[in-house]
Amino acid sequence: MTDLASDAADQPTRSAARHDRDQWLRVVFLRCLLVVALLAIWQVGSAFTAAFILPSPARVWRTWSNLVATPGFWNDFGVTFGRILTGFALAAVVGTVLGLVIGASRLLGEVFEPVLTVINTISSAIWAIFALIWFGLSNFTTVFVVFMTAMPLILTNVWQGTRTVNVEFVELAQTFRMSRRQVLTKIYLPTILPLFFAGARLAFGFGARVSLVAESLGATSGIGYRLRQAADLVQTDQVFAWTLTLIVLMIVLESAILKPLERRLFIWKERVGD
Secondary structure (H helix, E strand, O other): OHHHHHHHHHHHHHHHHHHHHHHHHHHHHHHHHHHHHHHHHHHHHHHOOOOOOOOOHHHHHHHHHHHHOOHHHHHHHHHHHHHHHHHHHHHHHHHHHHHHHHHOOHHHHHHHHHHHHHHHHOOHHHHHHHHHHHHOOOHHHHHHHHHHHHHHHHHHHHHHHHOOOOHHHHHHHHHOOOOHHHHHHHHHHHHHHHHHHHHHHHHHHHHHHHHHHHHHHHOOOOHHHHHHHHHHOOOHHHHHHHHHHHHHHHHHHHHHHHHHHHHHHOHHHHHHHO
16 A cells, blocks of 8 residues: 555656656757758758858868867867856956945945946947957957956846845844845845846856957957958858857857756755745
């Protein structure tokens, strides 16, 4: 009887797991089907277009394979990735600290709200021009552009997250004479973490894209620089190959690092939902 009851209790769990697996397989199949359809459209378009305008998928693949086999490819790849990570890390630290500080004070929020609006409206291309003027052809040019693109997004999300903090918790903390730092780390930080992570993922994607703009304008190495060089020489297959490199990089980071990390951090939400 005990075994039968146990099997009956496990049946809904097995059904849910089977449903999740089937759903995942369906999504994977549809994504693969979408990729095949896009490649087919690309192949058909390249058949009626000159190679210097739209190279075929096979030509781009050969070019990419040849690039990967060269040491220079990995040097440019590492340089761009390092610049993106550095700018994003600085943006995450500064944006989180400023968002918590501004969110903890209504007066500071009212004072800095117009400043954030102005910063968010400035194009990344404008920041790239300023960076080129201020820092010249250096690594910090790209780092600065990534920072100025990602930081306002993270700051805004963290700031908005502080507004969802339960006021009763804050008042209770003040009753127990907790310091401002303890209130920020023990109450505000756990509350804004989901919003921070959502903003950070968005900021990282934007930062990766604008890094190419910065490198194409003010760098002598990196993926953006190679893209500009290939475009100047009308090497369209190399433009596609370097673009494919960035796409693969973002897919790997999203599926292998960011999504698993988000699921691990917020697994408690699923448990609460269950």
